[in-house]
Amino acid sequence: MADPNPPVIVWFRQDLRLADNPALQAAAATGAPVIPVYILDDDAPGDWRPGGASRWWLHHSLASLASDLQQLGGELALMKGEAQEQLDALIEQTGADAVFWNRLYEPWARKRDEAIKSSLKDRGVRARSFNGSLIVEPWDIATKTGNPYKVFTPFWKSLKADHTPAEPTGRPDALQLHAHEGGLSLDDLDLLPTKPDWSGGLQENWTPGEAAAHGRLGQFLKAAVSDYSDRRNLPGQSGTSRLSPHLHFGEISPRQVWHAVKQSDHARTGGADTYLSEIAWREFSYNLLYHFPDLPEANFQSKFDAFEWDECEDKLKAWQKGQTGYPIVDAGMRELWATGWMHNRVRMIVASFLIKDLFIHWRRGEDWFWDTLVDADLASNAASWQWTAGSGADAAPYFRVFNPVGQSEKFDPKGDYLRKWIPELADLPDKVIHAPWTAEKSVLSRAGVTLGETYPEPIVDHGEARKRALAAFEKIKDAG
DNA sequence: TTTTGAGTTGTTCGA
């Protein structure tokens, strides 16, 4: 016999929060009991299944969501496998007559979700999707001629002028959770690293979950947003929001961030506007990914297909391990490995170094970031790597080759960041720590540094590499 | 349709 009040499934994905969650809100509004579920669908993304650091975050974020739901008297159902099959099984088991979710924008997710939606509808199950992750849907913002924006500044102007987000909602007022038994435990999802367990540094630096995300935002608004324009560039200081992983997993929505910034005491500072422009960069990346789904795989500007990259495994390894001999590059790569995150200024420096000094394809860097970043995000990662390579939409001009020594001197003048991540150089004076190979022998030995032994010699000469890069870019100029 | 101004994040060189 049919249930007179069949439950509604809320399918959580990258929206692991209870407040300002349109799918959950809509489900609660039906008055029916709600079944919250997360499905680990590892096969859908192909080579882009979540990397190690992401999986660690996901585990703890799910734990946090599950605990929040438990306090409301419900349980987060956990499943593993092909999403369609798992949903079908859950519908079968619970008699649910509707499935609600917030949208994803990765190409495989769009394809999968579209198929699921039509299959559910064919069988008389209501399927509804919502916008839970973006300020503006990619199909709702366009140039005057109706084309997608390919340049950030006009996109940003349009966003500010015509697409300011509505007020975020809180948690649903009345949420009746369906009692759901059985299913998998969090450990069954097997998301945590075991042999070896390398997650110590992540644990020390991050607290996944909705409550922690709001805590982080609150701290940022209180302490850092007003000076954001300048301090965000200094990797030795805490001048950034560090919200990226929270935003990626949807523990907090960009709408919530936007309004919190606007309502803060520092709303009228240049810092606030600069910070919101970074939120807009995230939107812009999603916009590009939606309209150009090849973005993570292929040069946006196809003339870059003619570029002749090196395939040097040794140099790639040295970059990954933070052993290039350029302190700012090594500090960044070690910060990434240890904490799952890297300061954005340093991301640009290490990316420029991989591409323009080591001559290694941006895809290799993109892959490494994908596996090691807790904030790994298909849209932002792809757009940023292509930006640095010069192959993207609205990309960096070809002659913009970061000088790893100059950048280090400019943005970490006292070497605080370098000393934190490269302890073997800690005793070098400020003047030479950015380029140890330029130091007098006596200075090195007083600091206990022996190049080639305690710290590597530079694996490339930046001056030479720069010339080579400029020549190579010159060569592909007319291709395509 | 044509024109015009602009385009995240830099570096180097020479005055």
Add this chain to the structure above:
DNA sequence: GTCGAACAACTCAAA
């Protein structure tokens, strides 16, 4: 030490 120009040419977006 500081400063402005050059580093290409092209594509995008709007007038």
